[in-house]
Amino acid sequence: MATMKDISKKANVSLSTVSAVINQSAYVSPELTKRVTDAIKELNYRPNAVARSLKKKSTETIGVIVTDILNPFYPPMIKGIEDVAFDHNFNVILCNTSNEHNRISTYLELMLEKQVDGLLLANIATSADLNEIEKTGLKYVLINRKPPFYDKNFVGINNTLSSELAVNHLVRQGYKRIAFFGGDLKINTARERRSGFISCMMEHGLDVDPKLVFEGEYSLDSGYNNVKKMLMEVEQLPEAICTVSDVVAFGVIKGLRDAGIRVPDDIAVMGNDNSAFSEHFLVPLSSVDHSSYEMGKLSMELLLQVIKEKEAMADRQIILTPSLVVRESCGVNRNT
Amino acid sequence: MATMKDISKKANVSLSTVSAVINQSAYVSPELTKRVTDAIKELNYRPNAVARSLKKKSTETIGVIVTDILNPFYPPMIKGIEDVAFDHNFNVILCNTSNEHNRISTYLELMLEKQVDGLLLANIATSADLNEIEKTGLKYVLINRKPPFYDKNFVGINNTLSSELAVNHLVRQGYKRIAFFGGDLKINTARERRSGFISCMMEHGLDVDPKLVFEGEYSLDSGYNNVKKMLMEVEQLPEAICTVSDVVAFGVIKGLRDAGIRVPDDIAVMGNDNSAFSEHFLVPLSSVDHSSYEMGKLSMELLLQVIKEKEAMADRQIILTPSLVVRESCGVNRNT
DNA sequence: TGTAGATGGCAACGATGAAGGACATTTCAA
DNA sequence: TTGAAATGTCCTTCATCGTTGCCATCTACA
Numbered sequence: 073m074a075t076m077k078d079i080s081k082k083a084n085v086s087l088s089t090v091s092a093v094i095n096q097s098a099y100v101s102p103e104l105t106k107r108v109t110d111a112i113k114e115l116n117y118r119p120n121a122v123a124r125s126l127k128k129k130s131t132e133t134i135g136v137i138v139t140d141i142l143n144p145f146y147p148p149m150i151k152g153i154e155d156v157a158f159d160h161n162f163n164v165i166l167c168n169t170s171n172e173h174n175r176i177s178t179y180l181e182l183m184l185e186k187q188v189d190g191l192l193l194a195n196i197a198t199s200a201d202l203n204e205i206e207k208t209g210l211k212y213v214l215i216n217r218k219p220p221f222y223d224k225n226f227v228g229i230n231n232t233l234s235s236e237l238a239v240n241h242l243v244r245q246g247y248k249r250i251a252f253f254g255g256d257l258k259i260n261t262a263r264e265r266r267s268g269f270i271s272c273m274m275e276h277g278l279d280v281d282p283k284l285v286f287e288g289e290y291s292l293d294s295g296y297n298n299v300k301k302m303l304m305e306v307e308q309l310p311e312a313i314c315t316v317s318d319v320v321a322f323g324v325i326k327g328l329r330d331a332g333i334r335v336p337d338d339i340a341v342m343g344n345d346n347s348a349f350s351e352h353f354l355v356p357l358s359s360v361d362h363s364s365y366e367m368g369k370l371s372m373e374l375l376l377q378v379i380k381e382k383e384a385m386a387d388r389q390i391i392l393t394p395s396l397v398v399r400e401s402c403g404v405n406r407n408t
Numbered sequence: 409m410a411t412m413k414d415i416s417k418k419a420n421v422s423l424s425t426v427s428a429v430i431n432q433s434a435y436v437s438p439e440l441t442k443r444v445t446d447a448i449k450e451l452n453y454r455p456n457a458v459a460r461s462l463k464k465k466s467t468e469t470i471g472v473i474v475t476d477i478l479n480p481f482y483p484p485m486i487k488g489i490e491d492v493a494f495d496h497n498f499n500v501i502l503c504n505t506s507n508e509h510n511r512i513s514t515y516l517e518l519m520l521e522k523q524v525d526g527l528l529l530a531n532i533a534t535s536a537d538l539n540e541i542e543k544t545g546l547k548y549v550l551i552n553r554k555p556p557f558y559d560k561n562f563v564g565i566n567n568t569l570s571s572e573l574a575v576n577h578l579v580r581q582g583y584k585r586i587a588f589f590g591g592d593l594k595i596n597t598a599r600e601r602r603s604g605f606i607s608c609m610m611e612h613g614l615d616v617d618p619k620l621v622f623e624g625e626y627s628l629d630s631g632y633n634n635v636k637k638m639l640m641e642v643e644q645l646p647e648a649i650c651t652v653s654d655v656v657a658f659g660v661i662k663g664l665r666d667a668g669i670r671v672p673d674d675i676a677v678m679g680n681d682n683s684a685f686s687e688h689f690l691v692p693l694s695s696v697d698h699s700s701y702e703m704g705k706l707s708m709e710l711l712l713q714v715i716k717e718k719e720a721m722a723d724r725q726i727i728l729t730p731s732l733v734v735r736e737s738c739g740v741n742r743n744t
Numbered sequence: 745t746g747t748a749g750a751t752g753g754c755a756a757c758g759a760t761g762a763a764g765g766a767c768a769t770t771t772c773a774a
Numbered sequence: 775t776t777g778a779a780a781t782g783t784c785c786t787t788c789a790t791c792g793t794t795g796c797c798a799t800c801t802a803c804a
Contacts, residue, residue: 073545075792086752091794098795101750121521122461123792126757131458133501133522141487142684147477154477154504158511163522165469166502168490175494185457186469186499209409292688322688348478349685352628352658354692411758422786427760434761437784459758462791745804752799760790770781 074115082111094119125187132160134375135183137167137176139195143290143319144347145364146194149215152368153192160376162189169195177204184208190375197259213375215367218260224387225378227371231261234360234394235268238314238342241358241396243276245403247312247340251284253298253324255316262290265316265344284310288320295323303331312340312402318347318359325354325401340402356399366392410451418447430455461523470711471519473503473512475531479626479655480683481700482530485551488704489528496712498525505531513540520544526711533595549711551703553595560723561714563707567597570696570730571604574650574678577694577732579612581739583648583676587620589634589660591652598626601652601680620646624656631659639667648676648738654683654695661690661737676738692735702728 079090085104092098093108100108111117125131136153138146150166157164165188169175176195183191191212196202199219205212213225242250252269255262266285273280283306288294295315302309315321321343325335335341335355343350343359350357370390378385415426421440428434429444436444447453461467472489474482486502493500501524505511512531519527527548532538535555541548549561578586588605591598602621609616619642624630631651638645651657657679661671671677671691679686679695686693706726714721 077792087793088752088754088795089750092751095794099750104751118517118520120462120523120792122458122467122523123757124794125458126456126462126759126792127794129757136502141483141490144480144685147483150502151477151504151506154502155506158514161518163501163503163518165499166472166486166490167499168487170487170491178494181454182497182499184454187456187458322685326688349480349658349689352662352690353685354688354690356690412760413758423759424761424787425785428785431760435784440785456758459791460760462758462793463760465791747804748802750799750801753797755796756794757792762789763787765786766784768781768783771779773778774776 073120074117075120076117078115079108079111079117082115083107129187130189131187133163133165133186133188134190134192134372135165135167135179135186135188137169137179137191137193137195139169140171141166141168144349145317145319145345145362148348148363148365149194149368152365152370153372154368156369156372156376162376176201180204180208184210190379192371192375211375211378213371213378215371216261216364220260223389225374225389226387227367227374227390227392228261229362229367229392229394231264232268232271234344234362235265235314236272237360237394237396238344239269239272239276241398242312242314242340242342242402243278245312245340247402248278249281249284249308249310249312250278251286251302251310251313252280253286253288253295253313253315253320255288255290255294255320257287259290262287262316269314281310288316290317290319292319292323292326295320295325296327297323299324299327299331303327309333309339312342314342314344316344318343318345318350318357321350321357321359321401322353325357329354336401336403342402346397351399353401355401358399358402359397360394361397362394363392409456410453411456412453414451415444415447415453418451419443465523466525467523468497469499469501469522469524470526470528470708471501471503471515471522471524473505473515473527473529473531475505476507477502477504480685481653481655481681481698484684484699484701485530485704488701488706489708490704492705492708492712498712512537516540516544520546526715528707528711547711547714549707549714551707552700553597556596559725561710561725562723563703563710563726563728564597565698565703565728565730567600568604568607570680570698571601571650572608573696573730573732574680575605575608575612577734578648578650578676578678578738579614581648581676583738584614585617585620585644585646585648586614587622587638587646587649588616589622589624589631589649589651589656591624591626591630591656593623595626598623598652605650617646624652626653626655628655628659628662631656632663633659635660635663635667639663645669645675648678650678650680652680654679654681654686654693657686657693657695657737658689661693665690672737672739678738682733687735689737691737694735694738695733696730697733698730699728 076090080087092100167179194215197217202219254266286298343357346359346361412426416423503515530551533553538555590602622634679693682695682697
């Protein structure tokens with residue numbers, strides 16, 4: 073590969089002149105400019121971003137840490153991040169922890185060594201994890217999940233509202249005895265969706281049977297297993313099941329189906345997330361849309377801002393508003 | 409951030425001694441080693457990978473270029489790549505072209521400037537694109553798709569066989585009049601799956617009605633629209649539809665459903681890819697598994713090898729064998 | 745002589761590693 | 775036994791990777 077030195081020799085100018093032409097950082101006469109640009113073309117020169125990064129202490133690269141790229145929630149988010157990054161000539165280093173929590177530290181160290189300009193993290197739910205991030209001193213934005221009392225840069229959605237939308241829809245459809253299949257209560261989204269469910273039920277004057285509120289994980293298996301558990305433990309089945317996320321709903325429907333229970337004829341099932349292909353699911357899933365693509369875009373834009381500021385500015389929390397998507401899993405309603 | 413210089417001052421040794429300790433590249437007495445490691449801990453020193461890369465001319469970073477991360481075929485592939493990369497302390501820069509073909513060139517330039525050690529490309533189907541890649545001089549491995557006559561490093565699957573598995577299954581289920589919903593014939597996988605379909609039909613002594621062979625794209629809309637087209641143009645519907653990929657099958661089933669045609673009761677539909685959630689689809693989709701996760705892993709391992717070799721070694725083509733996955737979309741068969 | 749305009753010189757950035765120096769130890773002829 | 779030469783051990787010095795940008799220099803003109 074040709075270097076700036078080669079260009080300067082070829083064009084018979086100094087290194088600084090070449091640099092000035094490339095970065096347009098100083099006036100260079102048309103005459104010399106031409107000689108330089110000609111040489112660049114002739115030698116097919118490409119600037120070495122590594123050298124430049126070393127000098128400028130900025131890599132135009134960010135790290136994205138995600139729990140599980142296989143979860144359909146993430147690809148749109150990553151696409152959103154990448155789209156914005158691309159527009160700003162940034163690159164995205166993808167870190168997929170595969171739900172192995174201890175990978176986070178390793179990735180953080182790698183990102184530090186690689187001198188990324190910033191970090192986007194979609195899986196930070198505990199203060200311990202947050203501490204590790206803070207220790208790196210890197211600029212960062214959290215997405216979707218956040219630790220308790222976290223009030224710094226963040227992009228997420230209104231989880232309480234997402235449950236309310238779900239409950240309201242179920243109530244409107246005439247269901248009263250409604251179960252909740254939740255996630256890991258260590259995660260704020262799971263907590264908020266759960267409490268949103270409970271408070272909204274109460275607002276409607278409906279009982280929440282503790283036996284019908286399940287903890288679990290954001291996974292298909294969790295939904296499936298909780299159905300099994302419910303079928304064994306509960307005498308009277310609920311009329312509807314409100315789930316913490318679409319993948320859980322997938323598991324729930326599979327579990328019900330395996331037990332010969334029809335959705336929505338026997339039990340209605342509500343998703344939350346509106347992940348890709350929910351529309352084409354066994355039973356087209358009614359859900360609550362979070363636009364993870366939008367979350368990705370906004371978080372990258374926010375990070376870019378944070379990176380640009382020399383002085384730390386006021387932190388920003390962007391909370392998106394979810395929206396109801398009615399399909400068939402809670403009774404047919406072809407209007408939407 | 410502390411630098412090696414800080415360490416060398418603190419430990420009162422030379423820079424090279426610090427380097428030697430860090431890289432274990434030369435003998436250093438236990439005494440000095442301790443002084444150095446102590447200083448490293450005390451100052452919380454992390455090597456600067458950018459500086460190291462500049463000197464060593466290797467970044468331990470690879471670029472992955474993919475057409476559309478939203479296509480469920482890719483996330484497992486990316487996960488496979490990332491898993492292997494992680495094990496070797498490599499980082500993955502994700503480039504998602506979003507099916508905008510001209511993004512490829514931009515990404516290639518970016519990757520060149522960023523001095524990646526290699527490239528993994530999952531969307532290269534034309535010789536023109538290949539030329540661009542070759543021009544970069546970067547080491548690379550192609551995944552899944554390849555240009556005509558390409559005989560260099562490659563990881564893919566036996567596409568002909570995947571169609572044969574599909575046709576054999578359909579024939580075994582008793583279907584004779586079978587349509588083929590294909591992809592873009594500029595892409596080898598689409599061509600091979602198509603010709604695999606045709607030749608296997610002929611082997612079975614079955615007619616291939618040209619009116620029942622559709623071109624298209626690897627997308628849901630393509631399947632949907634081709635169904636519409638078929639319903640308008642064809643008097644006698646086929647008994648079964650063999651598709652070029654699961655996403656196309658998703659579109660097909662949606663199209664049939666919207667037209668009031670039941671799957672598999674009225675028409676059987678066969679996928680190809682076995683993408684995530686096909687199992688939980690409207691109609692659990694019979695498909696052919698390609699293990700894109702495995703493809704990702706193998707391609708990254710191959711690339712790592714290619715990077716390690718100083719002399720270009722013999723090129724390797726790894727062709728995986730697909731396997732049939734029977735579910736319900738071609739008539740119930742709960743055996744598998 | 746002063747000043748503005750156009751270009752070049754050079755020291756960084758943070759690491760690596762070849763070459764060489766200081767010192768201790770071994771070898772060997774006288 | 776002795777001293778010089780040879781060998782070996784452990785560490786340091788220094789040039790280098792490809793850029794950037796401050797500062798110096800040089801020219802031209804008022």
